[in-house]
Amino acid sequence: MRINEHPILGKQDKDAVTITYNGLNYEAYEGESIAAALLAHNIRILRYSEKCHEPRGIYCGIGHCYECRVMVDGERSVRACITNVKDGMHIRYQTGEFL
Amino acid sequence: MTYDLVVIGAGPAGMSAAIKAASYGADVAMVDENPVAGGKLLGQLHEEPQLGWWIGSKIAREIAASAQKLDIEFFPEKIVWGIFPHWKVMLHNGEELQADNVLIATGAAEKAIPIPGWTKPGVMAIGAAQTLTNYYRVKPGNKVAIIGVDPLSLAVAHELSMAGVTVAGIFAAPSNEFTSDQSAPIHVIEVLSRMSHLAPNRMLKIAGKMLKNPFMKNIAAKFYPGFGMNVWGIPLYLKKTVLTIEGVEQVEQIKTVKTDQEGQPKRESTKTVDVDCVCISGGLYPLSELVAAVGCEFVCIEELGGHIPLHSPEMETTRDGIFVAGNITGIEGAKVAMAQGELAGTTIIARLGLLENSRESIKIAQDKVEAARQHALIKFRQNIEYGREKSAQLWYAHKNK
Numbered sequence: 001m002r003i004n005e006h007p008i009l010g011k012q013d014k015d016a017v018t019i020t021y022n023g024l025n026y027e028a029y030e031g032e033s034i035a036a037a038l039l040a041h042n043i044r045i046l047r048y049s050e051k052c053h054e055p056r057g058i059y060c061g062i063g064h065c066y067e068c069r070v071m072v073d074g075e076r077s078v079r080a081c082i083t084n085v086k087d088g089m090h091i092r093y094q095t096g097e098f099l
Numbered sequence: 100m101t102y103d104l105v106v107i108g109a110g111p112a113g114m115s116a117a118i119k120a121a122s123y124g125a126d127v128a129m130v131d132e133n134p135v136a137g138g139k140l141l142g143q144l145h146e147e148p149q150l151g152w153w154i155g156s157k158i159a160r161e162i163a164a165s166a167q168k169l170d171i172e173f174f175p176e177k178i179v180w181g182i183f184p185h186w187k188v189m190l191h192n193g194e195e196l197q198a199d200n201v202l203i204a205t206g207a208a209e210k211a212i213p214i215p216g217w218t219k220p221g222v223m224a225i226g227a228a229q230t231l232t233n234y235y236r237v238k239p240g241n242k243v244a245i246i247g248v249d250p251l252s253l254a255v256a257h258e259l260s261m262a263g264v265t266v267a268g269i270f271a272a273p274s275n276e277f278t279s280d281q282s283a284p285i286h287v288i289e290v291l292s293r294m295s296h297l298a299p300n301r302m303l304k305i306a307g308k309m310l311k312n313p314f315m316k317n318i319a320a321k322f323y324p325g326f327g328m329n330v331w332g333i334p335l336y337l338k339k340t341v342l343t344i345e346g347v348e349q350v351e352q353i354k355t356v357k358t359d360q361e362g363q364p365k366r367e368s369t370k371t372v373d374v375d376c377v378c379i380s381g382g383l384y385p386l387s388e389l390v391a392a393v394g395c396e397f398v399c400i401e402e403l404g405g406h407i408p409l410h411s412p413e414m415e416t417t418r419d420g421i422f423v424a425g426n427i428t429g430i431e432g433a434k435v436a437m438a439q440g441e442l443a444g445t446t447i448i449a450r451l452g453l454l455e456n457s458r459e460s461i462k463i464a465q466d467k468v469e470a471a472r473q474h475a476l477i478k479f480r481q482n483i484e485y486g487r488e489k490s491a492q493l494w495y496a497h498k499n500k
Contacts, residue, residue: 001237001238001241002236002237002238003232003236003237003238003262003263004236005263006236006261006262007261008144008152008154008261009144009154009233009236012236031134031135032235032237033235035231036231036235036237039231039237039238039239040235040237044220044221044349045220045348045349046220049218054218055219055220055348055349056218056220057219057220057221057222057223057349058220058223058227059222059223059224059227060208060209060223060224060226060227061223061224061226061227061228061230061231062139062208062226062227063132063133064208064386067218081227082132082133082134082176083134083176084134
């Protein structure tokens with residue numbers, strides 16, 4: 001899902017890092033949000049809602065709606081849309097149950 | 100830690116204010132929830148007549164670099180959870196920033212258009228799609244449907260298509276209790292006529308000029324074709340809306356329906372369209388929780404986007420030392436926000452005694468806001484000038500109480 005060529009913005013040139021999502025390795029770019037890095041691999045489901053266990057993903061993209069909460073290195077409710085990836089970051093989708 | 104000024108929100112308004120104040124010797128701190136400064140500027144990308152491409156990410160980077168040179172202390176990834184009298188700005192990690200002057204420049208958020216299926220992954224606010232596409236350079240979807248016709252959604256549709264995303268169509272917002280007035284074709288034609296100077300082809304430009312006439316608007320609403328019209332190669336449907344968004348775990352398709360000229364659906368004409376992303380554009384509203392928490396007085400001005408903190412022509416709220424700038428004062432573009440930030444910064448350095456001829460400097464800064472407003476390429480709201488006038492009158496009425 002990456003836009004490598006762009007008529008106005010040109011080519012992309014960023015350093016790659018590795019993150020894991022639900023135990024699998026994915027390549028991400030330094031300086032990008034968790035939500036953008038996962039979407040680049042066509043991953044949209046970031047959370048299951050507390051009551052009905054329905055899938056949720058990025059909505060507002062500005063940290064306001066809290067729909068994109070994920071677990072990062074064991075910490076709950078990190079907003080994927082305004083948190084940048086770091087090399088070696090372990091991310092998991094979040095559910096209503098406290099693990 | 101104590102500063103002369105704490106700025107909350109490092110978007111175009113906040114950064115401009117911080118830079119103005121710091122360049123006159125004020126000690127300034129700037130806080131933002133995001134890892135980088137820039138706010139919504141980061142995702143902007145459009146062509147300006149004579150001036151060329153407005154690449155928001157590049158402009159934001161340049162402004163942030165100037166802020167850094169001036170030793171403005173930046174607190175990224177910090178949430179402000181409260182502001183206490185005179186004035187302590189509390190950050191979520193326990194830090195406290197103290198200052199006599201606080202500028203709240205938290206910008207705006209998007210109104211949602213809740214329709215069945217809107218919580219599914221793959222449905223997002225139009226602004227989120229904009230940032231993903233132009234800043235992160237990730238496609239929000241391979242095939243995208245846009246709901247809501249307004250200056251922002253049309254601009255983003257064009258940006259998506261430039262990035263190689265297929266836009267299945269821009270659909271009118273469904274008519275319901277939340278959207279009743281904005282979904283009727285007549286309203287949408289009103290929006291289009293305001294954007295005709297941006298129109299990509301001659302036919303639309305002429306149409307835009309004709310639509311300035313109210314009689315023509317009615318005719319156009321009546322005869323707008325149900326199959327839509329192409330804008331930048333993207334189908335624009337004023338008489339078609341989205342009934343439901345469907346998919347097992349995430350977005351797979353939408354169900355569309357034709358509408359009459361009042362925006363009411365013709366139930367027999369539903370159609371299914373495969374998409375993997377739906378962008379909702381319900382318009383912007385000022386993001387003002389913090390100002391409310393400080394106890395500033397509010398006024399509701401529809402032309403500015405809803406409830407805004409009552410503020411003076413110098414950008415001070417009803418609380419001493421609490422200032423506002425940017426979209427929190429009304430929905431306008433980045434250039435207006437920057438000029439408002441500079442005005443707030445000028446008022447604050449005058450207050451700190453760092454400025455000679457302060458009256459004159461403030462007047463110059465106010466004129467710059469006015470000029471930015473007049474030259475704005477994209478007008479997000481109708482009658483913004485009237486809204487500003489109303490806001491000023493309400494301020495004087497409050498002062499003379």
